[in-house]
Amino acid sequence: MSLATDRHDVVVDIGGTAILLRTHSEAFRTLLQDRYQHFLREPMSRQSARDPLALDVELLPESGPVTPHEELVVRHDGDRWQIVRGDFRAHWDAVRGHGTITQTLSPFAIDSVLRVVHSLIQAPRGGFLLHGASAIRNGRAFLFSGVSGAGKTTISRLAPPDATILTDEISYIRRLEASDGAQNETSQRHGRPVYEAFGTPFAGELARIGANGRAPIAHLFFLTQGPENRIDPIPTSDALRMLLRNILFFADDSKLVEMVFRSACEFVDHVPTSRLTFLPDQRVWELIQ
Numbered sequence: 001m002s003l004a005t006d007r008h009d010v011v012v013d014i015g016g017t018a019i020l021l022r023t024h025s026e027a028f029r030t031l032l033q034d035r036y037q038h039f040l041r042e043p044m045s046r047q048s049a050r051d052p053l054a055l056d057v058e059l060l061p062e063s064g065p066v067t068p069h070e071e072l073v074v075r076h077d078g079d080r081w082q083i084v085r086g087d088f089r090a091h092w093d094a095v096r097g098h099g100t101i102t103q104t105l106s107p108f109a110i111d112s113v114l115r116v117v118h119s120l121i122q123a124p125r126g127g128f129l130l131h132g133a134s135a136i137r138n139g140r141a142f143l144f145s146g147v148s149g150a151g152k153t154t155i156s157r158l159a160p161p162d163a164t165i166l167t168d169e170i171s172y173i174r175r176l177e178a179s180d181g182a183q184n185e186t187s188q189r190h191g192r193p194v195y196e197a198f199g200t201p202f203a204g205e206l207a208r209i210g211a212n213g214r215a216p217i218a219h220l221f222f223l224t225q226g227p228e229n230r231i232d233p234i235p236t237s238d239a240l241r242m243l244l245r246n247i248l249f250f251a252d253d254s255k256l257v258e259m260v261f262r263s264a265c266e267f268v269d270h271v272p273t274s275r276l277t278f279l280p281d282q283r284v285w286e287l288i289q
Contacts, residue, residue, distance in 0.1 A: 006024065006026075007022055007023070007024055008022075008023050008024070008025070008026060008028070008029035009021070009022055009043040010023075010029055010032040010033060010036075010040065010043070011040065011041040011042065011043050012032065012036045012039050012040060012041075012114070013039055013040070013041045014036075014039055014114065014118060014172060014198070014200055014201065015118060015122070015127075015172040015174055015198040015200070016174065016198060016214070017053070017118060017121060017122075018041055018053065019053045019054065019055060019114070019117065020043065020053065020054040020055070021054075021055050021057055021110075022054060022055070022056045022057065023056075023057040023058075023059065024059075025057075025059040025105070027059075027105060028057060028059050028105060031105065031107055031110075032110070035107050035110075035111075035201065036201050037209075038199075038201070038209060038211070038212045039199075039201050039212050052097050053097040053098070053121075054097070054098050054099075055090075055092075055098075055099045055100065055101055055113070055117070056098075056099070056100045056101070057100075057101045057102075057103065057110070058100065058101065058102045058103075059103065059104065059105055060102065060103065060104050062104070063104050063105075063106075064104070065086045065087070066086065066087055066088055066089050066102060066103060066104065067084045067085065067086055067088075067089050068086070069084050069085055069086055070085075070086050071085070072084075072085045072112065072116075072250060073085070074116055074250040074251040074252075075251065075252070075253075076251065076253060079093060079094045079095045080092070080093050080094075081093075081094065081099075081116075081120060081251070083113060083116050083117075083250075085109075085112060087103060087104060087106055087108065087109045088101055088102065088103035088104075088106075088109035088110075088112065088113060089101070089102045089103070090102070090103075090113045090116075092116075092117050092120060094120060094121075099117065101113055111202060115129060115170065115202065115248065115250075116250050118172070119248055119249065119250060120251070120256075122173075122174065123256050123259045123260055123263070124259055125174070125175060126175030126193070126262075126263045126266060127172075127173050127174040127175050127195075127263065128173055128247045128248070128249075128260060128263055128264070129170055129171070129172055129173070129247070129248040130143065130145055130170070130171040130172075130173055130243075130246055130247055130248065131145060131169075131170065131171075131246045131247075131248055132144055132145030132146070132152055132170075132171045132246060133145075133152040133153070133155060133156045133165070133166075133167060133168045133169070133171065133204075134165075134166040134167055134171040134197045134199075134210075135156065135159055135163045135164060135165050135166060136163065136164040136166060136197075136211075136213055136215040137160075137162060137163045137164075137288065137289070138162075138289065139215060140215055140216060140217070140218035141166065141196065141197035141214075141215040141216060141217045141218060142217075142218060142219050142220075142221065142288055143171055143173075143197060143217060143219070143220040143221065144156075144221050144223050144276070145171075145220065145221070145222055145223065145242070145243070145246045146222050146223035146224065146246070147245075147246075150222075150223040150224060150225070151223045151224070151225050151278065151280070152168055152169070152204065152223060153168045153204055154225075154280050155223065155278065155284065156168035158280070158281065158282045158284065158285065159285065160282065160285050163285070164211045164213055165208075165210055165211060166197055166198065166199035166200065166210045166211055166213060167199060167200045167202060167203075167204070167210035168203070168204040168208070168210070169200075169202050169203055169204030170200050170202040170204075170248065171197055171200070172197065172198040172199070172200050173195055173196070173197055173198075173217065173267070174195065174196050174198065175193050175194075175195055175263070175266075175267075176193065176194045176195070176196060192270050193266065193270055194216055195216070195217045195267060195270070195271055196214050196215060196216055196217060197214065197215060197217050198213070198214045199211045199212045199213050199214070217271055218272070219271070219272045219273070219274065219288075220239075220243070220267075220268075220271055220272070220273045220274075221273075221274055221275070221276035221288075222234065222239075222242050222273070222274070222275050222276065223276055223278070224275060224276070224277050224278075225277070225278060225279070225280065226277040226278070226279070227279070228277065228279065229277065229278045229279055229283055229284045229286075229287055230276075230277050230287075231274045231275070231276055231277075231287055232274060232275045232277070233274055233275075234273050234274055234275050236268055236269070236273075239268045239273040240264055240265060240268050243264050243267065243268060243273070244260075244261070244264050247260060247264060276288075
């Protein structure tokens, strides 16, 4: 039988970025294993080097507000970030790759912290989290973004059997680096970066966790519902503006804003972007090949 002082380690790997969550609560470990079941990785052995990224989670014994902040607040002092909302209080050290969370037994709190931390991790690497759906078809990933009500969940629901839904809510985009393998080496020979989309456990209206998969991004579509199915080109300046509007970015920090802006500029320079107008029926997927 486990003692109350025993530590429970759970490694959640999203976007190819593993974060070790450490807790003394067996109930919270069970919550993590259930919520992120397709995104778990075995903790490293005690004889191995520790996981480079880690969050220590302290569970409060009772429900109720943890902080007086109703809205999410993300601010920093040097490399140390403070992330607070009514249901949690967290800190993240970007240099050490370590942080702490104080929260109640809530899946929504840990979800929010992970989204913020992953956005902070990817910003200097050229990647980002995007408010949008994504799916893999024929070995390539397609992104579907837009304002609320544009049809992200609808187009995910209409996906044919040969499409793998990565998410209907939050798409995880990474810019591959030299250490990421042969696909990036091929792209470097052609003088362009490769962007990949990864599945996420952050579910939207489908209430279904995305598949834990990854694929090179072939196209980004900005959605609008209309009287017919068609694809129209978008000027690069408009695509950049629309992309920036939908990138998940939580911190009011000029340096990080500049990083995200550069990442978005490079993305629209190398990934085709179009407007996809569609009727809510499966025929729209005939255009997505």
